[in-house]
Amino acid sequence: MIKRFIDRVLGRGQRGSTGGGVEPTRYGSVEHKIDPRDLSEAATRTCEQLQRAGYKAFIVGGAVRDLLLGRHPKDFDVATDATPEEVRGVFRRSRIIGRRFRLVHVMYGQETIEVSTFRSAHVASSDEESANTDEHGRLLRDNVYGTQADDAIRRDFTMNALFYDPAAEEIWDYTDGVKDIARKCVVMIGDPEARYREDPVRMLRAARLAGKLGFTIDAATEKPIPLLKPLLANVPEARLFDEMLKLLLSGHALACIEKLRSLGLHTLLLPSLEEILNAPESRVFATLALQRTDERINDDRGVSPAFLFAALFWFPMCTRATQLVANGERPLTALHQAMDDVLDTQRKTLAIPRRFDGSIKELWLAQPRFLQQSRGKAFRLLTHPRFRACYDFFALRAEAGDASLDIAAWWERYQYADDPAREAMLLPDDGPKKKRRRRPKSTNTSATVAVPPTEAG
Secondary structure: OHHHHHHHHHOOOOOOOOOOOOOOEEEOHHHHOOOHHHOOHHHHHHHHHHHHOOOOEEEEOHHHHHHHOOOOOOOOEEEEOOOHHHHHHHOOOEEEEOOOOOEEEEEEOOEEEEEEEOEEOOOOOOOOHHHHEOOOOOEOOOOEEOOHHHHHHOOOEHHHOEEEEOOOOEEEEOOOHHHHHHOOEEOEOOOHHHHHHHOOHHHHHHHHHHHHHOOEEOHHHHOOHHHHHHHHHHOOHHHHHHHHHHHHOOOOHHHHHHHHHHHOOHHHHOOOHHHHHHOHHHHHHHHHHHHHHHHHHHOOOOOOHHHHHHHHOHHHHHHHHHHHHHOOOOHHHHHHHHHHHHHHHHHOOOOOOHHHHHHHHHHHHHHHHHHOOOHHHHHHHHOOOOHHHHHHHHHHHHHOOOOOHHHHHHHHHHHHOOHHHHHHHOOOOOOOOOOOOOOOOOOOOOOOOOOOOOOOO
16 A cells, blocks of 8 residues: 555656666767856856865756756756755855754855755555645655755656756766757656646746746646636645745746636636736736736846736726725725725635735826816926836826826926926916915914813922
8 A cells, every 4th residue: 555655656667757776868968069168167066166175066956947948047956865964064154044944045146055965755654644635635844864865856847856066078868858948848857637636836846947938838847737726725825825926927828828828727816817808908008917927027027026917906806996986985995996806816715925015006006197187287296206117007008098198208208307397398287277265264363272171380
C-alpha cells in the first residue's frame, strides 16, 4: 500500500518522471548555447563558493528555462546539497529565512540570491498520511531534504526542473525538460491529477507559463483541470492573489487571461471577468488596460496593481452604481456603495489587500471631475496628489471609447501649459451658482457672547 502511494505521488511510470538513482541527461555548452555573460555574477559566485567548500551547487528553475529561450531572467535561484546551516557558514553576508522550509538569502550588494537545499516530495507513513494532506489530497507539509534527483521530480513542470552548473557550463536534466522546451510544451512531472491535488495552484501556473511563453499544455497535463478546478476554492485567498498578481504582471497578462479563460479557471479568481469579457465596451477597456500593462512591464517601466484592478472592475462598478441610482439612491451615495460592493465581492475569492482600496477608489472618484473644466475645479483637480494616475485612467477610457477624446486632449494640454495659456483654456462655469446663506439678524441691539461661569474661589 505504501509502495503504491509512493509511486502515485512521485508519478513513477508517468511522463516526465524518474526514479531513484537515475542519472540525468547532461547538455554541454555546444548543445544548450547559454552565454555565460547572461548569468548573474552573484549567482555564479554563489555556486563557485559552495563548490569550493565541497558541496554541489546549481542555478535552478525558471532562470535556466529562460536562458534556454534566449530571455533575460529577472531572478536567479541556487539549489545545493548543503543544509541551510552549512550554507550560512560559507557566506558571511547571508541569513536563514522561513519556517515551513528554510532557505538562505545570500547578499551581494543590491542583489540577493535565494539558496535552497535539495528536498524531496514528502511521503507519509500510514499513521501520518492524513496530517500531511487535506481531505482533497492537497499537500500541507513537504519539508524533507533529499537528493538532487528527488529535488528535480518534486518540482511542478519539466521545464522548471533543470539544473545549470556555471563552472562546467552544463545543464543537468532529469525529466526531459530541455526536449519539452524545444517543442514548446508545458508538461507536468509525474501524475498530473495527483500533482494538482497536492497543490491546486499548479493549474494556474500551467496557464501562466503557457500564456507567458506562448507554449501549449501537454494533453495529459491539461486533461484533469476541468475535473479538479473546484479544488482552488480550498486554497487561501491570499495565495491566490499572489499567483494572480504574478500572472497580471508577467508582461503577457492578456495571453495569460485568455489561457485561464480557455481552461475555465478565470471565474474562480475574478468572478466578474466573464461578464467583463462578454460585454463589448468593457472587453475593449479591459483588453486595452492589459495591453498597456504588458507594454510598460516589457519596457521596464513601473506598473501599479491598483491601477490594473481599477481598470478591470470599472465597468462592474459603474453597472452597480447605475442599479443603486435606479433604486432611489443619490448618485454620490450610489457611487461609494458600488465601490464597496464590487471590491468586497471580489475579495471573497481573491484577497486583494485593503491597502489597494484607497488607490482604486481615488482613480474611480476622480473620473467625473475631468468633465469640469472651469477655473477653480480644473486647478483643484490638477493639484490632486495622484492626478497623473487619474488622468492616465481617463485617457485610457477615452482611447477605449468610454470617455471623450477631446476632453482627454484638453487635459493633456492643460497640465503642461503655462499660467496664461491655462487661463485662456478655462471654460466658463455654467453650473448653478450656490446661494450664499445669510446669518439671521439678531433681535438684540448688542451682540452677546456666552462666557462660561467662573468658579467661586
